[in-house]
Amino acid sequence: MSDIRPNLRKFIYEQCLINGEWRSADSGKTIAVTNPATQEVIAHVPNCGATETEHAIQAAATALPAWRQKTAAERAQVLKRWHALVMENQQALGELMTLEQGKPVAEAKGEIAYAASYIEWFAEEARRSYGETIPGLTASQRIIVTREPVGVCAAITPWNFPAAMITRKVAPALAVGCTIVVKPASETPLTALALAALAQEAGVPNGVFSVVTGDAKTIGEAFTSSELVRKISFTGSTAVGATLMAASAPTLKRISLELGGNAPFIVFDDADLDKAAQGLIDSKFRNAGQTCVCANRVYVQRSIADAFTQKLLEKVRALNVGNGFDDGVTIGPLISEKAVEKVEKHIADAKQHGAEVVYGGARHELGGTWFQPTVLSNGTPDMLCTKEETFGPVVPLIPFDSEEEALGYANASEFGLAAYFYARDAGRIRRVAEGIEAGMVGVNTGLISNATAPFGGVKASGMGREGGHQGLDEYTELKYVCIDV
Ligand SMILES: NC(=O)c1ccc[n+]([C@@H]2O[C@H](COP(=O)([O-])OP(=O)(O)OC[C@H]3O[C@@H](n4cnc5c(N)ncnc54)[C@H](O)[C@@H]3O)[C@@H](O)[C@H]2O)c1
Ligand SMILES: O=C[C@H](O)CS(=O)(=O)O
Secondary structure (H helix, E strand, C coil): CCCCCHHHHHCCCCCECCCCCCCCCCCCCCCEECCCCCCCCEEEEEECCCCHHHHHHHHHHHHHHHHHHHHHHHHHHHHHHHHHHHHHHHHHHHHHHHHHHHHCCHHHHHHHHHHHHHHHHHHHHHHHCCEEEEECCCCCCCEEEEEEEECEEECCCCCCCCHHHHHHHHHHHHHHCCEEEEEEECCCHHHHHHHHHHHHHHHHCCCCCCCCCEEEEHHHHHHHHCCCCEEEEEEHHHHHHHHHHHHHHHCCCCEEEEECCCCCEEECCCCCCHHHHHHHHHHHHHHHHCCCCEEEEEEEEHHHHHHHHHHHHHHHHCCECCCCCCCCCCCCCCCCCCCHHHHHHHHHHHHHHCCCECCCCCCCCCCCCEEEEEEEEECCCCCCHCCCCCCCCCEEEEEECCCCHHHHHHHHEEEEEEEEEEEECCCHHHHHHHHHCCCEEEEEECCCCCCCCEECECCCCCCCCCCHHHHHCCCCEEEEEEECC
16 A cells, blocks of 8 residues: 555655756656655656756856845745745655655654754844954954855755755755755655745745756766855765865865764763663664764663663663554664665674674564664674764664773764763763764763754764854855945
């Protein structure tokens, strides 16, 4: 039986939105979009290439003067209408996301609200893109510093959070007067297209926000080679981010990179173990572990390791694996067979290093790309999962003895996106929060993502921030005006 409910059909757009027009690829070629839970083909979207992308970029350049000349309040009003439309359609947009990405409907609806919160946040921030005046060096001199929109922007987004990764780029861009062309992941284009349709309904003018689906490399090259594109914002793997950064260098584009992670999760002996176990569930199993900021390696102080493991297992056993449309399901399918094979590779490597499977450890009996929530004990600090993100529902528990040892393990990574630790001693909280190498740190919490805070990483996890007032600055340039009158 198809998961495509009648109420969803009006949200399934099988054309791209370019310059306010819904259009197919020039070649007529399409890409199939499948439901990861059933492998059913749910839609076909245009397989666009360079010409369509260049058209969208040109339309963004043409639309830029009028959009940037609107007042911040006028742009804010359009964003507020977009926010209202997204929330009015939260249920349908959530079900659409489950259809193409697989996460449970409740979680998908949560992402829609999270995505909408970026629109609301930047509608408010639009009117706070402040400059400054600086005392002149002479009686007749005035120094003024203003913030101006970067101009035409391009964004490339991943499949794991198909709504939030779009709005946390588009909302700040539009707020400050930029225009933007977005290429969503080919696995999950429908959410992006539906969001663009609602933006159009909200009054975003033609060309200000276009969505182009198709060949990633070709579209990416059209973005990076264009003289008109002044900024690229990318969310995805570190490897692709580095490629885009290098390709953007010849035209000196501004670039924001939200890349891969490998979050350490440390449980100290002075932690509240019940809170730590729940925090690990919250962080690790969100989106079946397919989250850039999820705990990827768990370090547990040896003296409380057994007690913590039992508390964790009690909660893992309560996780319900199934189709995201079924009531009560908390763990959906992984996005692809390739994703399952990576999880299997990490578990096999951990076992070779001496880790023991204390729960799960294999594909789920449902078949397809479902995987059992898995807990490994007696892990070691040199397992493959401590070096690359697993992107699946696996908790590798690694014992440690001292605070210094734990911090050393945590920082022994090329990545630095998110990190978490549970402790109650004030001095330990200060030392570890300041010593850990990450862009974002959760102390006694496993959930840190929100629109008000600057989201981003260090080292191989990227550069730039999204959300907070910092997220607005990513889309502006400073202009210094020295007046002598
Ligand atoms: N830091 C963050 O905020 C964040 C958020 C979500 C995902 N991620 C990371 O993204 C990765 C998982 O997502 P993914 O598998 O979609 O990543 P990915 O890098 O394979 O793809 C991301 C996007 O880039 C496009 N792409 C792929 N190759 C490209 C190329 N050569 N040129 C231009 N575009 C190209 C894809 O089509 C997709 O739209 C993980 O590493 C995860 O940690 C990071
Ligand atoms: O995959 C990483 C995203 O950024 C998810 S979230 O921002 O933490 O929701």
